[in-house]
Amino acid sequence: MRNLEDELFPSTPGKVKIERAHAISRQFHRCFASTSTMFLWALFLIALTASYLSFQSFVDTSSKYFHASWGGMHWERQIRNSAQPRRQNGYSVLVTGASGFVGSHVSLALRRRGDGVVGLDNFNSYYDPSLKKARKALLSSHSIFIVEGDINDSRLLAKLFDVVPFTHVLHLAAQAGVRYAIENPASYVHSNIAGLVTLLEACKSADPQPSIVWASSSSVYGLNDKVPFSELDRTDQPASLYAATKKAGEEITHTYNHIYGLSITGLRFFTVYGPWGRPDMAYFSFTRNILQGKPITVYRGKDHVDLARDFTYIDDIVKGCLGALDTAEKSTGTGGKKRRPAQYRIYNLGNTSPVTVPNLVAILERHLKVKAKKNVVEMPGNGDVPFTHANISLARAELGYKPTTNLETGLKKFVKWYLSYYGYNPRGVRNL
Numbered sequence: 001m002r003n004l005e006d007e008l009f010p011s012t013p014g015k016v017k018i019e020r021a022h023a024i025s026r027q028f029h030r031c032f033a034s035t036s037t038m039f040l041w042a043l044f045l046i047a048l049t050a051s052y053l054s055f056q057s058f059v060d061t062s063s064k065y066f067h068a069s070w071g072g073m074h075w076e077r078q079i080r081n082s083a084q085p086r087r088q089n090g091y092s093v094l095v096t097g098a099s100g101f102v103g104s105h106v107s108l109a110l111r112r113r114g115d116g117v118v119g120l121d122n123f124n125s126y127y128d129p130s131l132k133k134a135r136k137a138l139l140s141s142h143s144i145f146i147v148e149g150d151i152n153d154s155r156l157l158a159k160l161f162d163v164v165p166f167t168h169v170l171h172l173a174a175q176a177g178v179r180y181a182i183e184n185p186a187s188y189v190h191s192n193i194a195g196l197v198t199l200l201e202a203c204k205s206a207d208p209q210p211s212i213v214w215a216s217s218s219s220v221y222g223l224n225d226k227v228p229f230s231e232l233d234r235t236d237q238p239a240s241l242y243a244a245t246k247k248a249g250e251e252i253t254h255t256y257n258h259i260y261g262l263s264i265t266g267l268r269f270f271t272v273y274g275p276w277g278r279p280d281m282a283y284f285s286f287t288r289n290i291l292q293g294k295p296i297t298v299y300r301g302k303d304h305v306d307l308a309r310d311f312t313y314i315d316d317i318v319k320g321c322l323g324a325l326d327t328a329e330k331s332t333g334t335g336g337k338k339r340r341p342a343q344y345r346i347y348n349l350g351n352t353s354p355v356t357v358p359n360l361v362a363i364l365e366r367h368l369k370v371k372a373k374k375n376v377v378e379m380p381g382n383g384d385v386p387f388t389h390a391n392i393s394l395a396r397a398e399l400g401y402k403p404t405t406n407l408e409t410g411l412k413k414f415v416k417w418y419l420s421y422y423g424y425n426p427r428g429v430r431n432l
């Protein structure tokens with residue numbers, strides 16, 4: 001009986017050697033053949049994986065592209081229409097942050113007098129984006145088109161300047177809020193530094209270069225205690241990262257003015273308030289809480305001194321912005337080089353009459369006809385300054401800036417708007 005070994009190795013010795021040799025060689029070939037097959041399979045799999053990955057990245061990139069809310073002939077037509085001035089020698093203004101508080105007001109004012117306006121806004125969720133969408137709808141009803149995009153998107157900016165020879169850029173897009181900088185410092189660097197530089201790069205390369213008017217802040221005066229704050233006062237002691245990024249913006253814009261001939265006007269806004277305002281600001285959140293019967297926190301300075309702000313009404317700020325745009329000279333650069341020195345200006349846009357925070361609350365109580373539940377606490381060390389007070393002589397002389405609305409009147413208008421927008425609904429949800 002042949003055992004298993006016999007089966008494998010036949011009994012003839014000589015033949016065995018030969019057979020064995022053939023068997024080994026066959027096995028070797030089989031083995032080699034299977035190794036090379038495996039190798040080929042492995043190669044095939046690697047190639048498949050690689051092509052899958054590159055396809056995925058293509059899909060990612062293109063989906064980013066295809067899903068971007070900008071681009072295409074229809075989009076370009078909307079941009080051109082919106083940028084078209086309706087008056088002789090009217091401007092074509094790119095307004096960044098156009099769905100923001102100040103941005104929406106100035107855009108409407110520009111449109112009303114016949115200038116062309118294209119808005120740019122990223123609709124971030126720092127505060128309720130539905131308010132920004134509502135402002136967008138308002139602008140849209142006045143034929144102002146707002147591009148949904150970020151000032152950090154250099155391709156988008158290049159495209160916008162490619163489609164429209166903007167005469168002016170009103171740069172209001174920013175991460176606002178003094179105290180939020182403690183929670184999210186990176187957002188300030190992203191918008192107020194990186195975003196600003198990306199925008200200035202686009203402006204510097206644009207042909208023609210636009211004139212730039214942009215929002216700095218009263219917060220740059222920081223710990224300065226010489227009042228009222230004048231543009232000549234020191235601004236090297238910021239109390240918050242917000243203030244530091246705005247101060248950095250003033251230095252950065254100076255550099256672009258110096259090297260590339262961009263015409264620059266920086267406006268230091270003093271606590272702007274009014275209808276369609278920012279829900280994160282004290283007058284707005286106090287109103288909401290008072291109406292909802294919730295307590296409000298009122299900060300107080302050292303030695304029980306009340307905090308005070310030079311609250312400035314939005315319509316006055318709008319006039320200041322228009323004055324700055326109207327007196328802005330043309331930029332002097334081309335092809336990334338300046339041909340001669342360009343205009344560089346900084347102005348305070350305040351109200352010149354500071355009001356204490358308890359006084360602000362008292363005015364709101366009167367207009368709302370509701371008593372506030374106040375929690376008075378020591379001002380936390382989170383970036384606040386005890387007071388602001390603008391000297392506006394320069395803006396008055398050079399921009400024709402003349403604020404006319406006091407806090408009493410301005411808050412009355414704000415409360416009227418607030419109640420019509422949100423209704424009396426105690427939850428503060430908009431009644432549609």
Ligand SMILES: O=C(O)[C@H]1O[C@H](OP(=O)(O)OP(=O)(O)OC[C@H]2O[C@@H](n3ccc(=O)[nH]c3=O)[C@H](O)[C@@H]2O)[C@H](O)[C@@H](O)[C@H]1O
Nearest residue numbers: 176177178217218219269270271281282297298299307384
């Ligand atoms: O001029 C500016 O450049 C800045 O103005 C605004 O900052 P501020 O002047 O700090 O306004 P805002 O927050 O309304 O606080 C007002 C007062 O209420 C006090 N305050 C605030 C909140 C609170 O809960 N309690 C309170 O007492 C608070 O201590 C303060 O005394 C913009 O937000 C900012 O983006 C920037 O534009």
